[in-house]
Amino acid sequence: MTTDPVRRISLDPAPLAALAPDLVVEVLETATSTNAVAAERARAGAEEGLVVVAEHQTAGRGRLDRSWETPARSSLTFSLLVRPTVPPADWPWLPLLTGYTVAKTLRAEGYAAGVKWPNDVLIGDRKLVGILVERVETPTGPAAVLGVGLNVSLTEDELPVPTATSLALESGAPSGAGPDRTHLLVELLRSLREAYDAWQVGGADATDRLRSSYAAACVTVGREVRVDLPGGQVLTGRASGIDDAGRLVVSGADGESVVGAGDVVHVRPATPDGQQ
Structure with missing residues (x-):
């Protein structure tokens, strides 16, 4: 060695x-x-x-x-x-x-x-x-x-x-x-x-x-998150679970959305106003 x-x-x-x-x-x-x-x-x-x-x-x-x-x-x-x-x-x-x-x-x-x-x-x-x-x-x-x-x-x-x-x-x-x-x-x-x-x-x-x-085991589930998407779009809400395809389920003001790993730039904890 x-x-x-x-x-x-x-x-x-x-x-x-x-x-x-x-x-x-x-x-x-x-x-x-x-x-x-x-x-x-x-x-x-x-x-x-x-x-x-x-x-x-x-x-x-x-x-x-x-x-x-x-x-x-x-x-x-x-x-x-x-x-x-x-x-x-x-x-x-x-x-x-x-x-x-x-x-x-x-x-x-x-x-x-x-x-x-x-x-x-x-x-x-x-x-x-x-x-x-x-x-x-x-x-x-x-x-x-x-x-x-x-x-x-x-x-x-x-x-x-x-x-x-x-x-x-x-x-x-x-x-x-x-x-x-x-x-x-x-x-x-x-x-x-x-x-x-x-x-x-x-x-x-x-x-x-x-x-x-x-x-x-996922520390993201149950937290308020900010999801940065390609093109500058932002999704905020509560990470409520993982779906049958392994995508993150986010519950926001407009209902539930799902995002796949290949569609995401960043997933971060969000402050109460939804900003990092």
Whole structure:
């Protein structure tokens, strides 16, 4: 293993190798984007279960092409390649399944994590995990890349935005320290694979269970929200639930509206007058 000047430790390859054959983990010292690498591997014929991890991601991507960079070995940045066989209409559940499973795994590790619709993971009102799920067209059919970026040992000065946080900050760990990244990665990958497999084979019943569990864990539900839509439109109201397609239900002055993740620029808590 190698360390950086603040004693950030590289991932241990042995526990990751033990995840095979269900998961095959490829660790890169540096990558622009693990999602981009995983998509390239998918187009070249990689099978479901490939995981691409970067110790240092230099151009991470989020929704709406937002990008960021964090210090080497300060985060967990990885992408899981899957090849869903469920109907295309069910694919929008993949981001919600990913966010819910990551939050559930972190709660099991002792962190008070919740999901902000559709898939950001928060502690309180501060963002801990960003998730980007992308569809990839390949010669053998469509695939999906589940990309996760978890802030582990970032200090306050290293956060990409002031509204972010890290596991080290939330646990009060010394500067530059944090929980064991290898342990966390193993637990996250096992949980994601298990949740994905159960959803794949469970049909409508599994999706309904996911909807109920997700809604219960979603910190957006029950709050007054401001939804910024493309073109400058704004929707305000109470986030009252999650519908059967994974969309957010917002109850406002004009009745109920539903919004999908692909239709939204931002979802934020609203002040009483509906302004941020």
